[in-house]
Amino acid sequence: MADRDGFEKVAQAGEIPEGESRSYAYGDGEVLVCRQNGEFFAVENMCSHAKSPLATGPVANEYQVKCPLHGARFDVRSGKAMCLPAVMPIKTFLVEQRGEDIWIGKQ
Numbered sequence: 001m002a003d004r005d006g007f008e009k010v011a012q013a014g015e016i017p018e019g020e021s022r023s024y025a026y027g028d029g030e031v032l033v034c035r036q037n038g039e040f041f042a043v044e045n046m047c048s049h050a051k052s053p054l055a056t057g058p059v060a061n062e063y064q065v066k067c068p069l070h071g072a073r074f075d076v077r078s079g080k081a082m083c084l085p086a087v088m089p090i091k092t093f094l095v096e097q098r099g100e101d102i103w104i105g106k107q
């Protein structure tokens with residue numbers, strides 16, 4: 001359930017090891033929450049190339065998540081496609097850590 005600012009609690013910080021990502025239900029889709037250098041980032045868990053879920057587990061490169069289907073990578077800070085075959089960005093979301101809870105909001 002969303003708070004009055006539109007944020008929803010989706011995860012516990014301890015569920016996401018440093019340098020890894022995990023997917024969670026959010027709205028009517030999934031969000032991929034990544035932990036990198038102690039910060040949390042969230043992107044839609046849907047590749048912009050052929051609409052396949054992105055990989056969970058270790059983050060592929062610094063601040064990048066990878067699509068397991070054809071290998072496209074996306075920057076989790078901006079959603080920008082970093083290599084072919086994806087050219088379109090993916091959505092990013094606002095992240096707030098409130099104690100141990102990770103809350104996600106729309107940009």
Ligand code: FES
Pocket residue numbers: 047048049050051052067068069070071072085086
């Ligand atoms: S579906 Fe992700 S790179 Fe093709």
